Structures are given as structure tokens and as C-alpha cells.
Amino acid sequence: SWAVADAISRVLENSEELHSWRRRLLSVCMKGLVAMYSSSKDESKQKVERSMLLRLEELLCMVGEVDPDDWYSFVKTGLKHRYRDETFLKVLNVGIQLLYKKESSLSQ
Numbered sequence: 001s002w003a004v005a006d007a008i009s010r011v012l013e014n015s016e017e018l019h020s021w022r023r024r025l026l027s028v029c030m031k032g033l034v035a036m037y038s039s040s041k042d043e044s045k046q047k048v049e050r051s052m053l054l055r056l057e058e059l060l061c062m063v064g065e066v067d068p069d070d071w072y073s074f075v076k077t078g079l080k081h082r083y084r085d086e087t088f089l090k091v092l093n094v095g096i097q098l099l100y101k102k103e104s105s106l107s108q
Contacts, residue, residue: 064099
């Protein structure tokens, strides 16, 4: 559940710390998915993964940047274990569109 994260986001809503908080959430979300993909190759936790993927998509759109090591691990592990998962592929596509624009730091 994202109740605690959402509550903290609401508290930080108009502060300078909100962007930093969202970046940390984004990083934790990617690391969590990598851990799930690595440990559960049979897609048994599909509901939890889907929830995290949808949150990851939302955070990607809000933050617009990621740690390159986190992104690399997410893409590599996700493609290895979830290359047929429609939600994973959708979020991966959104991430690629956002992160590899001309002005993005990952595209250089």
C-alpha cells in the first residue's frame, strides 16, 4: 500500500523537498521491482507488481529523471523476467519516451 508515501507527499506538497522525496520514491520503486523480478520469476505477485509499475509510471512523469544505475537494473531485470508482461512493457515505453528526449541526461 502507498498510504504512508501518499501521506508524506501531501505534507510536502508545497515544499522544496517534494521533488527530492519523489526521486527517492522512484528509486525505491525501481529497486523493489528489480527485487521482485529477480526473486519471483513466475509472476506470482502480479497484483503487487502492477500496482508498483503504475506508481513508477506516475513518478516517472512527475520527476522526469532517474538514477542511471537504477534505470539500467530495472530495464535489464524487467526484460529478462517480464518481457511478456503488458504493464511492464507499457511503463518501459513511457520511461523510454520521457528519459531519452534530446534534453534528457540519459540520452547523452
